[in-house]
Amino acid sequence: FLFAHYSVSELLILDLSLLIAGVPVGLPTIMTLIISLGVLALSKQNVIVRRLSSLEEFSNVNLLLSDKTGTLTKNLITVEKMVPYNRFKEQDIIKYAFYAIQGNEKNPVDAAIISKAKSAGLTQRPEFIDFAPFDSSRKRSTATIKEGNEVITLSIGAPRIIEEQCLLGKKEKEKFEEDYKGAGGNGYRPLALAITRGKKEKSMKLIGMVLLSDTPYSDIKDTIQFMNDNGI
Numbered sequence: 001f002l003f004a005h006y007s008v009s010e011l012l013i014l015d016l017s018l019l020i021a022g023v024p025v026g027l028p029t030i031m032t033l034i035i036s037l038g039v040l041a042l043s044k045q046n047v048i049v050r051r052l053s054s055l056e057e058f059s060n061v062n063l064l065l066s067d068k069t070g071t072l073t074k075n076l077i078t079v080e081k082m083v084p085y086n087r088f089k090e091q092d093i094i095k096y097a098f099y100a101i102q103g104n105e106k107n108p109v110d111a112a113i114i115s116k117a118k119s120a121g122l123t124q125r126p127e128f129i130d131f132a133p134f135d136s137s138r139k140r141s142t143a144t145i146k147e148g149n150e151v152i153t154l155s156i157g158a159p160r161i162i163e164e165q166c167l168l169g170k171k172e173k174e175k176f177e178e179d180y181k182g183a184g185g186n187g188y189r190p191l192a193l194a195i196t197r198g199k200k201e202k203s204m205k206l207i208g209m210v211l212l213s214d215t216p217y218s219d220i221k222d223t224i225q226f227m228n229d230n231g232i
Contacts (some may be wrong), residue, residue, distance in 0.1 A: 162192035
């Protein structure tokens, strides 16, 4: 076109038109080639990429939200610790916790408490007079049982809810709140346990806390360290 004496402005318009038309047409091919090279590099590290576009999406990740249960942990809840109050002992906590639950081994929390109770030699539960199972509104389960000649009521559930059912002094309340917040901060799921005489769930006495833990996989520390090292 220069030899044909076209003007510079016409040449620029033509070149720009070809560029605008050519880039969108060529871009998918170029991107596919680049991503394919990435897939080839990952295959040498034993990574299988099933969808090419996922590699481009993954390269933009800087925050990874992972399901905990069964992914980072074994989905195996166990009783890790017990925190007694009011002169109760650890054996009292596990005994009354065992009495306060429904006893359904398909429920992971119940199963953890039952397992701990069995290891402590507890297999028989007392006569039940009444039982209110755990639900999302109550956030606790309540059992009224007959222990010997005495009728007692037990409640086990979320610490804040159990706290509302108990008569706690200022210092005891502060200590209890510090304990269950600290337990949550250390990765435990705390359950509080309280007792009272009679059939009514009021003016209860704090027995203690059961701290539950979902056991992490042995290599999870290395996995998290790898993600940190790679800027995730």
